[in-house]
Amino acid sequence: MSFTVAIDGPAAAGKGTISKAVATHFGFAHLDTGLLYRAVGRRTLEGVDALEAAQALTAEELEQGDLRTAEIAQAASKVAVLPEVRAALVDFQRAFSRRAGGAVLDGRDIGTVICPDAEVKLFVTASAEVRAERRFLELSAKGADVTREQVLADVRERDARDAERSTAPMKPAEDAVQLDTTDLSIEAALAKAVEVINVKLPATR
Numbered sequence: 001m002s003f004t005v006a007i008d009g010p011a012a013a014g015k016g017t018i019s020k021a022v023a024t025h026f027g028f029a030h031l032d033t034g035l036l037y038r039a040v041g042r043r044t045l046e047g048v049d050a051l052e053a054a055q056a057l058t059a060e061e062l063e064q065g066d067l068r069t070a071e072i073a074q075a076a077s078k079v080a081v082l083p084e085v086r087a088a089l090v091d092f093q094r095a096f097s098r099r100a101g102g103a104v105l106d107g108r109d110i111g112t113v114i115c116p117d118a119e120v121k122l123f124v125t126a127s128a129e130v131r132a133e134r135r136f137l138e139l140s141a142k143g144a145d146v147t148r149e150q151v152l153a154d155v156r157e158r159d160a161r162d163a164e165r166s167t168a169p170m171k172p173a174e175d176a177v178q179l180d181t182t183d184l185s186i187e188a189a190l191a192k193a194v195e196v197i198n199v200k201l202p203a204t205r
């Protein structure tokens with residue numbers, strides 16, 4: 001059985017947490033597609049050309065080192081503007097989405113471009129302030145030297161670049177279910193996601 005759950009939304013909205021929990025709940029495989037752009041972004045910080053990095057990307061690179069830094073996030077958002085870089089990453093994501101046993105992919109363009117036929121599409125949002133606060137706590141817990149103001153500015157800058165680019169901009173698919181996590185606990189957000197998926201599952205099983 002192939003069953004795809006597409007989860008999109010802006011930076012630090014809770015996509016990662018919800019995706020992982022959904023994957024565990026249903027026994028689906030999970031791909032955080034932001035890691036692909038982050039791995040390419042990291043290579044550009046090392047001086048490698050973005051397209052070359054995207055074409056040569058390996059699954060191992062996604063596991064190496066800490067890709068979840070503020071510097072790499074910005075580099076990822078910048079390489080993600082380039083249509084050729086995005087094109088080089090499409091096949092890997094589509095192949096993953098069709099894995100037998102179900103797959104959850106989270107990113108910015110999964111429901112719109114990568115998997116327009118996904119059985120379930122969620123668009124997870126939260127206010128920029130709440131998202132920045134969550135990311136700030138995450139980064140400071142890792143010992144990163146950041147301020148709330150810097151993280152908020154960073155989140156806003158990335159959101160603007162990701163939403164305004166001409167190729168595969170971040171936006172909800174027309175048939176996406178919107179999930180605003182500003183005032184929702186993780187448990188409540190997960191319960192909602194599970195409910196939406198359960199409605200679609202029996203039809204394909």
Ligand code: DC
Pocket residue numbers: 011012033034035037038073076077080106107108109110158162
């Ligand atoms: O989800 P994230 O914060 O790890 O993503 C890092 C950057 O990668 C994000 O700012 C934009 C880009 N990205 C994208 O353009 N398309 C995706 N499907 C996932 C991420």
